[in-house]
Amino acid sequence: MRFDPQLSAIRFGCGLSAKLDPPASPSATMALLQGPDAAAAAFPIPDFAHVRKAVFAYKEVSVARKQAKTEAEALNLHERMKKMRRAYQIEAMGWARQTLCRRVFAEDGFRERLTFFWADHFTARDTKQRTRNGFLPYVEDSIRPHVIGRFADMLKAVITHPVMLEYLDQAYSIGPNSKVAQRRGRNDGMNENLARELLELHLLGVEGPYTQTDVRQLAELLTGLRFGLKQGFHFQSDFAEPGPVTILGHRYGDETPALSHIIEAMEDLARHPATARHIGRKLAIHFLGDAPDNDLVAELAARFLETDGDLPAVYEVLLNHPASWYPGPGNVKQPVDFIGSALRALDLVPRHVPKKPRDLNQVAFGPLRLMGQAWGKPLGPDGWPEDDSAWITPQRMAARIHWAMRAPFLLRRVLPDPRAFLRVALGDTAPKDLIFAASAAETRPEGIGIILASPQFQRM
Amino acid sequence: MPSSPSFTRRRLLTRSLALGCSLAASPLVTPVTLASAPWDARLVVIILRGGLDGLDVVRPIGAKEFAGLRPELVEGGTDLDGFFALHPALNGLMPLWRAGELGMVHAVSTPYRDKRSHFDGQDILEAGTDSDALGRIRDGWLNRLLQAMPGIESDTAYAVGQGEMLVLKGAAEVANWAPDSMLALSPQARRLLELVMHDDPLFRDAMHEAIDLSQTGLASLTGGGELDSASMMNAMEQSMRPARGAGSASSIARFTAERLRDSSRIAAFSLSGFDTHLKQARQLPKALDQLQEAILTLRTELGDVWQKTAIVAMTEFGRTARLNGTRGTDHGTAGAMIFAGGALRGGRVFGDWPGLEEAQLYQRRDLMPTRDVRAYAGWMMRELFGVNRSLIEQSVFPGVDLGNDPHLVL
Structure with a gap:
């Protein structure tokens, strides 16, 4: 079993597309990934400085x-605040739309899948007011650039990012x-929230x-990581515990707190064999299924250790290992993969993807919630579940089938012939049964719906 | 497929006689209501995710150290028994307390210690095992209870809501539904979907159950008549607008009550938002409001069945005795279990109170656990369902020390 272009697009990319060819080989996949980030350029999302300014202005x-001083003035400002909140909310919906568009229109589907994987690995939510x-x-700043870099660099970007500092209470x-x-x-x-979740x-x-x-010692070391709406992230030694601390038997820091002590500990923890195993296993599970091949996990971990966490080198193991190419249908797509790959197959152009928040919620973000994946809101810092049975329950299945039958029609009105689709x-x-079902459906929306709802499409 | 009433009743009587238990003597047990399970009592397990702060919900205001540990979280509670006071966000439950239908158990915990991880803590709570089972957990304790019970039907137990419920996962068949989902299909689409899903048991079974569960909801929207495809779509669209917050807790509780009035006997759902690291005085009331709403909705919607019902709310761990620097509390050890229902002996705070002096705290930081929360849940199941003691100690809660009966069940 070895690399197959179609399976590659389904399993490691965002699905097959009417317009975009699947990558021809592992090296073509890697070349695309390590080339310019075309999707981010075509569908831009601002950095966190933009968020700071918006929250500060508010x-x-x-x-x-x-x-x-007067009631009229207060009322006036109150109205202005309401308008600002609304406008900001609509703007942020636009960013969510951009991520969806990247999945649908980007040639390099692997980059989108990896970005999602790492953003989930370092789950941070933005529910608090300052973020x-x-x-x-946060994903744009801390995750995406490092998807093709070193793990330790991503880690350092994450633990110095305001959204993570706020989410796991480190900023206080x-x-x-x-x-x-x-x-x-x-x-x-x-x-000690961030310290615990890090380990x-x-x-x-x-x-x-x-x-x-170790949790306690790391929590002491991490004190001083703070951020402000005006200056962004900064290390403030007045808030930091004077060292040294001992974590896994290594001493870090001294009487003078400094960011460099934290960075040193992060570098060591990032190259720990337990970290390599943990990451290797998670990658294999995410892309290949709930019971990953032991040999593949061991090779991923070994490459991670040999290369000091050079992530593209680790992905090469993933793309070249025979266990990655067992015939489909395999792992169940998470809802965001399911909706993204369905839209990709539907041959849309960007104007088909609605911009109005209400319409966007109707075709994408509302259904995602019903399928169990409320956008950007996993229950806890451990992110989304991986096991198939977490996603395929009666009510989530109802939401998937409902979406498959309804959403394509809402998006395109004129749908392709199900057999061609x-x-x-x-x-x-x-498979044969599905080819028959596609031709036997009474209407085009139902035919498309049956294809999208089939196990062959919902698995990868 | 429901068992015949006489068959079920005979089994119930045999079981009850063997145990000499109170069920058979109860005037509430009638053959008519014994549709599918070999017992008539109802159990609702609510998992409170995030680590409920037992010391804030059931406040030991009589302990002299309490005010010093939590200067900002002392005021405003409702006196329960002169020593403990109830968090004001649960004031709506006071009529139940006065009726003896609401109670708490303090200073309890699972066997999980020290790493204080939500995820492991919840796994241990729902698996009902000791922490050495971590990483090997395959099923939940309610499911193992079901595995040992005869006469279980596919709808005897329900996991309700969109969250994962490990507590009910396992080899015994369990129904699963969120009241805000509904599936309507044309006959042809249904046939074709059955065809393409036929060889994938996970997909096939989930779809069939979704179709079945949608029937009541769809019928209630159409008055039982046939649906054309346009009104099917409308029906689905209406049903797919999910409620949120306390509204969602009450729709979950309403659906749960509907099933329990019918042939279901066990239900579990979860509520979240209890991880109050920051500004607890503002965060916790929102989460407690959902719990209160769920209990009150169950009380109203269960009608007569309330008298046979036991509701128990459990959490993965308690929180630190002291406030942290951000006016919240961090992950701790012992906490409180909250229970309600007409089948239980409320109006009391149960448990062995460990005290709050520095040396009485677990690792000088958390409320000291004085009893395994599984012992209380175990006794509850024994009394409600007549399950024998060795089954609880060996299978449902392996390794638990049940100790003496705390007499939570009337």
Whole structure:
């Protein structure tokens, strides 16, 4: 079993397309991935500085309203705040639309899948006010550029990003013996949330060789990572616990807190064998299914260690290993993969993807929620579940079938002949029963719906 | 396929006689209501995700250290028994407390210790095992209970809502539905979908169940008549607007009550938002509001069945005794279990109170667990369903020390 272009587009890309050819070989896949990021250029998303400015501008109006001298002025500012909130919400929906468009129209589907994988690995949510709508800018800043770089660099970008610092409460953690704690006469301000999730989810894995003491020591080391709406991320040594600390037997830092001590610990943890195994296993599960091949996992981990976490080198193992090319249908597509690949097969142009929030919610983001994947809102920092049975439950299946029957018609009105669509969507991989069903449907929407709802299309 | 009433009743009587338990004597047990399960009691398990702060919900205001540990979280509770006070966000449940239909167990925990991870903590809570089972967990304790019970039908137990419910996962068949889903298909589309899904059991079974579960909802929208394809689409579109927050808790509770009034006996769902690291005084009331809404909706919608119902709300761990620097609390150890229902003995805070002095805290930071939360749940199942003790200790909650009966069940 070896590389197959159609299977490659389905399993490692965003699906087959009427317009875009699947990559011809593993090296062609890698060349595309390591070339310019065409999708980001075609469908841009702003960085977090943009979010800071928007939130800051809103806060200024909010402060002005509180200080308003007359009732009329306060009311006026109140209305202005409402308009700002609405406009900002619509703007952020536009960013979500861009990510969807990248999946549908980008030649390089592998990059989109990898970006999603790593954004999920380093799940951060933007529910708090200071980082409102910052999820996609976070991915754009901290994840996407490093998808083709070193793991340690992605890690460093993540733990210094405001959205992560806010999400796992690190931005408010104060060292018990920091200057600030001494000034305030209290020593209760440390928060170990980020430290714990780093060791458990992002690095060593929950089976990893760490203890509660390591969590505590890392939490001490991480104090001082802060951000402000005006200056963005900064290391503030007044809030930091003076060192040294010991993590997994290594000493970091000294009496003078510094960002470089944190970076040093991140570099070491990123190249730990437990991290390599954890990452190798997660990659294999995400792309290939719930019970990954042991030999593949071992090779992924080994390449990760040999190359000091050079991610493209790790992906090459994934694309060349025989276990990656077992015949489909394989792993169940997550809802975002399902909807993205369906739209990709439908031969759309960007103007088909609605811009109005209401319409966009109707065809994409509302259905995603019903399928169990509320956009940017996984339940916890461990991200989305991987096992097939988590996604294919009666109610989520109902949502998938409903969407398959309805959404293509809402998007295009004039739908292709189901028999032709089947060739686009599944290439040569469609089984006999499905070829029959595509021709036997009473209407085009139903024919398309049956193809999209079939196990062959919903798995990869 | 429901069993015949007489068959089920005979089994119930045999079981009850053997145990000398109170079910057979209960005037509430009638053959008519015994549709599909070998018992008549109802159990609702609510998983509170995120780590509910037991010390904030059931506040030990009588402990002299309490105010010092939590200067900002002391005021406003409703007195329960002179020592404990209830969080004000649950005030709507006070009539149940006064009626003896609401109670709590304090200072309980699962066997999970020290790493304080939500995900492992929830896995242990739902698996009902010791922490050494981590990584090997395959099923949940409610499912293992079902596996051992005779006469289980496909709708005896329900996992309700869109979240994962490990507690009900396993070899025994369990129904699964979120009240905000509905599937309507033309006869031809249905036949063709059955054809293309035929060889994929996961897909095929999920679709069939979705079609079945949609029938009641669709019938209620059309008055039982035939649907043409346009009104099918409308029906689905209407049903696919999900409720949120407390509204979603009440729609989940309403669906649960509907099933329990019918032939289901066990249901589980989860509520989230209890991970209050930051500004707890603002965050926690929102999450508690959902819990209150769920319990009150069950109370209203269950009607007479409320008298046979036990609701138990459990969480993966409690939280630190002290406030952290961000006016919240971090992951801790012991917490509180909350229970309600006409079948239970409420109006009391159960548990062995460990105290809040520094040396009485677990690792000098968390409320000390004084009993395994599984012991209370185990006794509840024994009394409600007449399950024998060794089954609970060996299979449902392997390794649990059940100890003495706390008499939670009336």
